[in-house]
Amino acid sequence: MKKMKNIQKCMALLLASILTLSMAGCAQNQTPSGSSSSQGVGSSSQSGSSQTETEDGWQQLPDSNAQGEAGTLQAVYTPKYAQGFTIEYYYGGAKVIATDIKATASTEAFAQRVLLLPEGAVEPADVKYDHKIEGELERVITFASSHAGFFSLLDATSLIKGTSIKDTSCFIPSLKEALENGSAQYVGSGSSADKELMVSLQPQIVTIGGMASDTEVAAKLEESNVFCLYFGDFAEEDYMGRAEWVTLVGALCGKEQEAQDLMKENEKAVQEIIDRAAAVEEKPTVLWFVHSSQAPHWNVRTTYDYVNSMVSALGGQMLFPEGTTVNSIKLSNEDFLPLMLEADKIVFGISLNSYKDAKDITYFNKEGQIDFSQSPAYQNDECYVVGYDWSQDTADVRSIMESLAIALYPDTFSDLENSGKIMKFKVD
Numbered sequence: 001m002k003k004m005k006n007i008q009k010c011m012a013l014l015l016a017s018i019l020t021l022s023m024a025g026c027a028q029n030q031t032p033s034g035s036s037s038s039q040g041v042g043s044s045s046q047s048g049s050s051q052t053e054t055e056d057g058w059q060q061l062p063d064s065n066a067q068g069e070a071g072t073l074q075a076v077y078t079p080k081y082a083q084g085f086t087i088e089y090y091y092g093g094a095k096v097i098a099t100d101i102k103a104t105a106s107t108e109a110f111a112q113r114v115l116l117l118p119e120g121a122v123e124p125a126d127v128k129y130d131h132k133i134e135g136e137l138e139r140v141i142t143f144a145s146s147h148a149g150f151f152s153l154l155d156a157t158s159l160i161k162g163t164s165i166k167d168t169s170c171f172i173p174s175l176k177e178a179l180e181n182g183s184a185q186y187v188g189s190g191s192s193a194d195k196e197l198m199v200s201l202q203p204q205i206v207t208i209g210g211m212a213s214d215t216e217v218a219a220k221l222e223e224s225n226v227f228c229l230y231f232g233d234f235a236e237e238d239y240m241g242r243a244e245w246v247t248l249v250g251a252l253c254g255k256e257q258e259a260q261d262l263m264k265e266n267e268k269a270v271q272e273i274i275d276r277a278a279a280v281e282e283k284p285t286v287l288w289f290v291h292s293s294q295a296p297h298w299n300v301r302t303t304y305d306y307v308n309s310m311v312s313a314l315g316g317q318m319l320f321p322e323g324t325t326v327n328s329i330k331l332s333n334e335d336f337l338p339l340m341l342e343a344d345k346i347v348f349g350i351s352l353n354s355y356k357d358a359k360d361i362t363y364f365n366k367e368g369q370i371d372f373s374q375s376p377a378y379q380n381d382e383c384y385v386v387g388y389d390w391s392q393d394t395a396d397v398r399s400i401m402e403s404l405a406i407a408l409y410p411d412t413f414s415d416l417e418n419s420g421k422i423m424k425f426k427v428d
Helices: 002-021 145-153 173-181 195-200 212-223 239-243 246-253 256-278 306-313 333-342 397-408
Strands: 073-077 085-090 095-101 110-117 131-134 140-142 160-163 205-208 228-230 285-291 298-301 328-331 345-348 383-386 422-424
Touching: 085 246, 095 228, 095 246, 110 228, 140 145, 145 160, 145 173, 145 246, 160 173, 195 212, 205 212, 212 228, 239 256, 239 306, 239 397, 246 256, 256 306, 256 397, 285 306, 285 333, 298 333, 306 397, 328 333, 345 397, 397 422
Parallel strands: 110 131, 140 160, 140 205, 205 228, 285 345, 345 383
Antiparallel strands: 073 085, 085 095, 095 110, 285 298, 298 328, 383 422
16 A cells, blocks of 8 residues: 555656646646546546547547657546546557556455556656566456456457356357467466466466455466456446446557447447436336355345446336445345345346256245245246356447346337347246
8 A cells, every 4th residue: 555655646746747847748637546436328537627538528549649758648548437547658659557446345455557568669767567568468368257358349359368268158259269279278267277377378467356266366376477467347336437447458459449439339329228218207126136055045236236337327226125235235035035026127147057947037936935936027027137148248338238228128129139138037
């Protein structure tokens, strides 16, 4: 923490000196890392006169051809929705990715600075960093499903040499092909990761999530001088914030514009869906849960979980016990039953890969107490299931929101084609 405070102090002094010099091209937002706030679709988190925004509210990307003293700060790019990172751009081609990931109920806080020096770039003087990558990024291991999806959406799957996704459960076509032809390898997941294999792949970066098992793997890899970059998409409370971590990958790959264009396209499409949903008078109550084989049996999502940011954006109301302050709460049969009977819509939040015998929601009837066939949602054919592991492409929020809109308002959105992110829980 003391180290981070010193870094932030140095950055503040550096920003102040640049503003004083009033150099050309420095009209970008120069907000310190971690100071942005997540907003709803169509609302920018930027403010102040020191920034340059496009007409649609997105911050202008810095001009790579702008002239200035090599090695001095040109701009600091602050995401529109995500809260966990900023990107510093320096005259002469260098970049610094600065993460500032907040702690959650189950994860620690992380803060890192990575200096990127593309070929021919000038290294900034007196800039602190935890790791430096010289030349182009060519070898990456993605140790979380969403990370692999970010790379694939930017047509950068070829950089992935190792992944935590098995070929049999991979829904990213380009990565599945890479796993099948051997250009990418499955390295295991969580505590079962093959750390020797990961080291042998000689990655420039291993992208890490925040779960305890991931951080344990990272600690072992760092003993072998393998750099691990912590991604904070898991800590974002808003679905657009999670999606916007694709722009960090864009900075890593030199595809900033492609990443921002992807976000803009998704933002526009999602806003249209939200506007259509707003016109529907009757809004549904939603019970979103996952099943546990150990007592208590039910893990119910709350308004503190990021899926609520999608449900509420479409006007739905999540059901959970009053007084809850965590994103997921474990409930007994007795506490789960009244929620089940109240819900207009029920969503089982895990794909059925692990439940081959499940034909509908009644598969989860328990101990003679929970009988889903008695619920209004079941009787009205309003039970749904996550079609597959769409954490693998969380930046494709358009298709996720379309599937959810079809589930919440099937009549209103009957014209949309369901991508299968969320679908009827009825297996023939």
